[in-house]
Amino acid sequence: MLTIMDQTPRPKFRLFVDTALTAGARVALDHEQSHYLKNVMRAGKNAPVALFNGRDGEWLGELAALGKHHGEVAILRQMHGQRREPNVRLIFAPLKKARLDFLVEKSVELGVSRLSPVITRHTDVGRVNVARLRAQAREAAEQCERLTLPTVDAPIALAQLLDQWERLPVGAPPLFAAVERLSAPPIAQALQNVAEVQERAFLIGPEGGFSRDEVALLDKAPFVFPVSLGPRILRAETAALVALACHLMLSSGDACIDDATDNAPSST
């Protein structure tokens, strides 16, 4: 029988703050958060607000003060403790606006822990607005009830990334590179063949694919595992999501899935 796992009523507002969260604390909201609550959502005094900071789990508070440019939440009690989240990095060639927005939102929903834009030969996007990517990642995290924000890196050239990877002090973790029209094992098989390590990383090329030189670079790097996502030609943002979804569903790294099973009431 299907039973409801969590009956706690959830506040309508959920915000990330970079402040310690403890019962009785008063937490200041920044200008944008205050504006959002006051002018966009028209939140009233004492409205319940959920807060998380990436470290202390999720807390229930209520709006103690709300002006045009500042606001304050009085913390009441913890709703959830911090839980382990997946450790998965997405390295992607930046895309044009709507598709990039989509890639960020979806990969945050799928639990990505680090987003790294990489510049390749056929990347047809000039400038990457990292601040904008961070703001979008934050908004998506607030929306999907994550307890952390992903790290968003500044862009780096592919050759430089591979060079740094090789010289990582911890040893080079496997980098699964999605390739098209090239001989490579299906992703599910590749993921099962490579022992699970601390962090998993996926590399997704631009719409135009990797150049011949880039394919040669990837081919000779011992830590790169080329993977196929099937015979259809996926758009870059679709490829990113398929890789993340496949990883999450097959890995034991998503505490999420453990939790979902562990928390199921024994009466079912």
Added chain:
Amino acid sequence: MLTIMDQTPRPKFRLFVDTALTAGARVALDHEQSHYLKNVMRAGKNAPVALFNGRDGEWLGELAALGKHHGEVAILRQMHGQRREPNVRLIFAPLKKARLDFLVEKSVELGVSRLSPVITRHTDVGRVNVARLRAQAREAAEQCERLTLPTVDAPIALAQLLDQWERLPVGAPPLFAAVERLSAPPIAQALQNVAEVQERAFLIGPEGGFSRDEVALLDKAPFVFPVSLGPRILRAETAALVALACHLMLSSGDACIDDATDNAPSST
């Protein structure tokens, strides 16, 4: 070593036509296709065009005539034979514009064979433009090098769908229903536990989730298998993609993946 699997140069234009494809045939293009080639893409006479019809594989042709309202392609030779494609149905509560567009495009890329809009209690979209969904599905299929178009059904109420399902002459195939905040096994586990049948079907609820009555209906239907997509709260379109990606990666039904392995040159 990474080797290129298919060196055939691909035409810039790829279109679905509902006509038999054989060498030497001349195939008429419809008004929209002619307009697209002439005015949007400014295709020249004799430009190479790839055609598929869902039955005869993919053929190379060249533009033999192109006017404002009509065009004709002379078929030269077959590039690929028809191959088996996944048999997977997505039943989804319609979403608002951008997210619905996205859901259709992505699920076509992921090989969905049938798209079925379903009306639930919390569906907040009044009217479903089925013709528009079909046009989008066609465009996405042309883009991602599929050899078929998915079927797009007219909307149906959830209760009616479940009722019809139960009385299917072939017996009711399993229907995997993505549920949130309810006790359900992770999707990867559920897919592996249920024997693979002809068709797989996934049900994705609306943004507001299923109502209590709907959960009760799903709960008592013997052919419904509730599945969890993890602890984060996914948007409806993300949930659809995760389910499809997970299915494709775990199933043997995606000839795509077989092909990718089979076609790898033996010299690798």
